[in-house]
Amino acid sequence: MSVPSSELTRRMARFRDRMNRDCPDWEVAGITGKVNLYYFTGTIQDGLLTIPRDRDAVFWVRRSFERAIAESAFTDIRKMSSYRDAAAVTGKVNKPVYLELDEISLAQYGRMQKHFSFSGVQPLDVQVAKVRSVKSPYEFSLMEKAGKIHRHVLEDCVPDLLTEGIDELTLTADLYSVMVREGHQGLMRFGMFNEMLLGQIGFGTSSIAPICVDTPGGISGLSPAVPMSGSRERKLKKGDLVVIDIGCGVEGYHTDKTLSYMFGKAIPDEAIRAHERCVEIQDEIASFLKPGAIPSGIYSTIMAGLEPAFRENFMGYGQNTVKFLGHGIGLEIDESPVISKGFDEPLEEGMVFAVEPKKGIKDVGLVGIENTFAVTPGGGRSLTGTHCGLLPVY
Structure with missing residues (x-):
């Protein structure tokens, strides 16, 4: 059963409200954990969900893009081979990026930092947990x-x-x-x-x-x-x-x-x-x-x-x-x-x-x-x- 698009829209809006309240200087958030990806996109496929503060979110899928398209009602799903593809569209991030520090490995963090060249990282685990609660x-x-x-x-x-x-x-x-x-x-x-x-x-x-x-x-x-x-x-x-x-x-x-x-x-x-x-x-x-x-x-x-x-x-x-x-x-x-x-x-x-x-x-x-x-x-x-x-x- 697919997660309704209205449900996904509501979740993203609540997350943005929570980030604006708790982290007023945030610029970009990234989601990679499979459970959180499912919560926000309706599919558990491997990828990166980029959430810019002032633009629409994009779900970049490494594998399987075809299955993500079939399963998810998320608005913008794009295929990527590596984080390089997502970084080319997202652009340079001048402020710290907010990531799930309880979920991401150091190796994965290193690959993201290589392509996005962000200046630092801040946790968003608490904000996601509060939205999901x-x-x-x-x-x-x-x-x-x-x-x-x-x-x-x-x-x-x-x-x-x-x-x-x-x-x-x-x-x-x-x-x-x-x-x-x-x-x-x-x-x-x-x-x-x-x-x-x-x-x-x-x-x-x-x-x-x-x-x-x-x-x-x-x-x-x-x-x-x-x-x-x-x-x-x-x-x-x-x-x-x-x-x-x-x-x-x-x-x-x-x-x-x-x-x-x-x-x-x-x-x-x-x-x-x-x-x-x-x-x-x-x-x-x-x-x-x-x-x-x-x-x-x-x-x-x-x-x-x-x-x-x-x-x-x-x-x-x-x-x-x-x-x-x-x-x-x-x-x-x-x-x-x-x-x-x-x-x-x-x-x-x-x-x-x-x-x-x-x-x-x-x-x-x-x-x-x-x-x-x-x-x-x-x-x-x-x-x-x-x-x-x-x-x-x-």
Whole structure:
């Protein structure tokens, strides 16, 4: 499905307004990151989007120009062999160029500087993130589709996949097949060049194993070479807590959801009570997701209200805890803003957050919940269902 031209026009106008507000002396901006290229042009083909302050933007495509023309409703798409072609038309830039410094490599930067001969560079990552953080009705429609798939698979389909003796990797493969058949796009995108097929799926204490990603949960991994996959050796047994933390994507747009299951028998009462407290925290956070609320203020309020004993192993386990309660989501799983310290700009209607209060329990695993919420005047509206988790599968 092509992104409508009206949607692309609106996005470019909002970006220019944001740049004029935050960077009043800007002259030229350049976009090269594939997700941002998709956001502004409607195609993910390799190229450079040049955005002069006082002229129309041009999307210079290296490969594939033919596919970009077929897919995109962007107004001006031109073919290039190298940055030399774009520089010949854009002309010399006398001021620093604004680029995605979180996305561009030093080698790519060197090639751009060689041809454009700009005097310096400034980041535009924050400005793009702020524009992308407010979703349009078009974007909402895709996230709502993703949320419905997400809810249906995790709540209705997963219990039938849980059989004694199945290993984590096989469950991951089975679940991936179901997700794709139900409409999942087949991969999830994160910032900083990262992609995954599904997410974190673990039995028992696998769900609190230390990992290299800034997330409350963990995963045992297939091997040191493949640490972000389930284990063939860890097999499901009676009494296990099963934790499934996965994304779902439709036409590029994601939702994020975590649901847990008690296989064969209930987990200890202490763990159940901790889980129920996490659900209460999720609901409290959701009640704050209104236009004008301050993410850092939400974080401080929630953390200040936690019982001292509950704080231990909250949002992780042991040394591996995180300093946030939720994160923006859209074309990438981990978008801005974040419900954490340092995010002080007011929320706007149209923002979407994955809210994930969780707690590690010794010898049990990760309890807690995660759902994706839209910011509304009445508080957060869940796109991924309202089930409280800990589904019994006996």
